[in-house]
Amino acid sequence: MLLGNQGFGHAVRIRDTPGMTSSSAAPLVPLLGSLHALQVPIPYPMKTVTVLIDAPARGPLTLIDCALDTPEARAAIEDGLAQLGRHWSDIDRLIVTHHHPDHYGLAGVIEERSGARVQMLDVEIGRGERYWHMLSEWLPGHRKHMRDHGLPEASVEGIRAENPRVHPASRVEPLREGQSVSLAGHEWEVLWLPGHADGHLGLWNEEESLLIAGDAILPRISPNIGLYAYTRPDPLGDYLQTLGKLEALNPRRAVVGHHGPVMEGVQARARELRGHHHERLDFIGAEARREGRSAYDLSLAMFPRDLDEGGRRFALAETLAHLEHLRLLGQLARTWDEGAQVWRYHA
Ligand SMILES: [Zn+2]
Numbered sequence: 001m002l003l004g005n006q007g008f009g010h011a012v013r014i015r016d017t018p019g020m021t022s023s024s025a026a027p028l029v030p031l032l033g034s035l036h037a038l039q040v041p042i043p044y045p046m047k048t049v050t051v052l053i054d055a056p057a058r059g060p061l062t063l064i065d066c067a068l069d070t071p072e073a074r075a076a077i078e079d080g081l082a083q084l085g086r087h088w089s090d091i092d093r094l095i096v097t098h099h100h101p102d103h104y105g106l107a108g109v110i111e112e113r114s115g116a117r118v119q120m121l122d123v124e125i126g127r128g129e130r131y132w133h134m135l136s137e138w139l140p141g142h143r144k145h146m147r148d149h150g151l152p153e154a155s156v157e158g159i160r161a162e163n164p165r166v167h168p169a170s171r172v173e174p175l176r177e178g179q180s181v182s183l184a185g186h187e188w189e190v191l192w193l194p195g196h197a198d199g200h201l202g203l204w205n206e207e208e209s210l211l212i213a214g215d216a217i218l219p220r221i222s223p224n225i226g227l228y229a230y231t232r233p234d235p236l237g238d239y240l241q242t243l244g245k246l247e248a249l250n251p252r253r254a255v256v257g258h259h260g261p262v263m264e265g266v267q268a269r270a271r272e273l274r275g276h277h278h279e280r281l282d283f284i285g286a287e288a289r290r291e292g293r294s295a296y297d298l299s300l301a302m303f304p305r306d307l308d309e310g311g312r313r314f315a316l317a318e319t320l321a322h323l324e325h326l327r328l329l330g331q332l333a334r335t336w337d338e339g340a341q342v343w344r345y346h347a
């Protein structure tokens with residue numbers, strides 16, 4: 001995360017995504033009663049992010065996720081609200097699944113324009129969301145982390161913290177795992193689905209077997225699981241547990257952040273993603289045992305194709321998440337190389 005203007009972590013794909021044509025007037029997709037999904041344009045390869053609008057006849061108007069601040073996104077959300085006879089000023093509550101710019105960018109604008117309450121999972125407020133308020137303080141640590149794992153200096157210099165299309169909220173209220181939230185006249189359980197982000201939130205409605213999943217699971221791409229300077233120590237371990245949770249939950253439908261708005265077959269997809277990460281673990285473990293190297297050099301083996309600077313940093317963070325998972329399991333070790341000033345992972 002925190003790579004400035006780069007898309008947050010969907011550079012790593014299992015399959016290639018065919019180009020999507022963007023349409024200007026996005027229709028609202030009805031999900032459940034007063035709850036609708038809107039595909040809002042974002043300037044990233046995924047093209048759109050899912051924004052949910054719950055506009056009940058009585059009760060609070062709620063948005064879930066809010067896209068980056070671009071004129072196109074503002075217009076799309078305004079249009080979605082208008083289709084329900086509503087306007088910005090009617091928004092009472094904004095729930096954000098995780099702090100990545102494509103889900104959180106407009107939070108501060110919505111808070112200011114409508115006086116809406118902004119809510120996120122407590123874990124995310126203390127970590128990812130806090131990042132947007134700590135940009136200058138956290139940047140040196142972030143650069144050091146990447147440098148210590150072998151990222152070339154030119155690319156370290158390229159790390160920018162600020163993103164002009166993200167407006168942090170001044171106050172975010174915590175939601176807690178297991179808590180209940182009302183939406184569309186139903187009760188939803190707050191889930192903690194860490195891995196892609198430390199405090200990634202899900203909302204689960206058992207009666208309808210419907211999960212609001214954000215980027216915790218995606219149909220076409222593997223959500224980026226990266227280790228950064230300030231993330232929990234084992235994001236891949238967290239994510240493998242999240243996949244287990246999703247598999248056990250076995251929702252009939254999930255509303256997803258990208259390439260949706262709705263996907264089915266979550267259980268099978270969770271198994272497929274677990275298999276994908278285990279293949280990666282086998283591969284990178286064998287590479288490190290064959291020849292000890294920095295995480296950056298190992299990322300060139302795991303992601304050999306041409307990537308731009310931002311893509312290479314995502315590849316490094318994803319490789320590191322796999323290496324640290326193996327190290328915490330006792331299957332790899334790492335040693336500080338005083339001469340080269342990098343950590344080397346080895347048998
Ligand atoms: Zn994300």
Ligand SMILES: [Zn+2]
Pocket residue numbers: 008049100102103215257258
């Ligand atoms: Zn996303």
